[in-house]
Amino acid sequence: MDTIKLKKIDIDKKEIKRPIIIAGPCSAETEKQTLETAHELAAKGIQIFRAGLWKPRTRPGSFEGVKNEGLPWLKKVKEETGMLIGTEVATALHVYQALKYGIDMIWIGARTTANPFAVQEIADALEGVDIPVLVKNPVNPDLDLWIGAIERIHRAGIKKVAAIHRGFSTYNKIKYRNEPQWQIPIELKRRIPDIQVITDPSHISGKRTLIREVSQQAMDLVFDGLMIETHIDPDNAWSDASQQIKPDSLKEMLDSLVIRSSNGKDLQMNLDMMRQEIDQLDQELWDVLEKRMKLSKNIGMFKKENNLTILQPKRYNEIMNQRVEVGVSKGFSNEFSEKLFKNIHEESIRHQKYIMNSE
Ligand code: PEP
Ligand code: MN
DSSP states (O other): OOOOOOOOOEETTEEOOSSEEEEEOSBOOOHHHHHHHHHHHHHTTOOEEEOBSSOOOSSTTSOOOOGGGGHHHHHHHHHHHOOEEEEEEOSHHHHHHHHHTTOOEEEEOHHHHTOHHHHHHHHHHTTTOOSOEEEEOOSSOOHHHHHHHHHHHHHTTOOOEEEEEOOBOOSSOOSSSSBOOTHHHHHHHHHSTTOOEEEOHHHHHOSGGGHHHHHHHHHHTTOOEEEEEBOSSGGGOSSOGGGOBOHHHHHHHHHHOOOOOOOTTHHHHHHHHHHHHHHHHHHHHHHHHHHHHHHHHHHHHHHHHTTOOSOOHHHHHHHHHHHHHHHHHTTOOHHHHHHHHHHHHHHHHHHHHHHHHOO
8 A cells, every 4th residue: 555644734834623524505406505514614614614515315306416607616615714625526628617716625426435536537637736525435344455555545646535434324224324344444544554534424414303313423433524414494405305404503513522532543543342242242242152053952852852843844934034133123134134043043952952862
């Protein structure tokens, strides 16, 4: 891997105090909505404004952004409020357009990070430019793919590269829109110690009521900033309505966060703590399985004494159906739940067979 030495994101050559806050609507919709949101945010002390112009949408036909039309609106935001302005780019053309209109920082979206050709095209378009580039994690939980995208941008000569953690797509039923998998950005910081990681609680949670808890967790894990979708009229937003909050609520939420100071060792300590917890849980899993196996052996003795068969199909079907149902209700897949209990049951039968056939 390349050795990646990075500079911090700054404003007028001054490093921004942690947490770096980036706020603004998911999408610029109209000039009025963009400017009103920006003015309210600036009045609350926000220094970096975000708004998507080119929106990568899962299905065609939904709102795909105002595209180039919104560039002069962002320029106006900068002129009228003094905030830095940032937007998402997905192609070389987006980069050229953004630079032409004085965009101060750009970010690469999660779907784009997952595509090395697209990231390389953006990197090539950035050759000779000196603006911060924020790389969102790819939609899939692949740390190397994320690091690969960061390396491509860094190789183009960009020194202010930061990462945005927006969570990972999952088929599991979870309370968030995207699974945070905190260990992945923690490991990213371990592999690239210089990198600033900005958490995106809006896209992780998908719900405005959950933004605070994800933000607090990000601060407790000592990440560097937060990117939060903020809209003057969230309920009527043209994209991601359920996860956007008003500038007022943003300010209230930020004021309520507990920001503890940190030193460089904290992230490694947090990772170690989470790993220790996993080790402990794995030990408990074995202890529970051992207890279950002892009980199952007792049942084996009972069956032997009373001349019953080992496999009792009715009981087996009941166990499988009920256990899979519980597993699925806890967010595990059907396949995993079935495999897990099939294995446990087979191991019980093996032990019981041994008991039945012994003297
Ligand atoms: C966004 O920031 O509005 C966005 C499209 O995010 P992501 O790439 O994380 O889905
Ligand atoms: Mn969005």
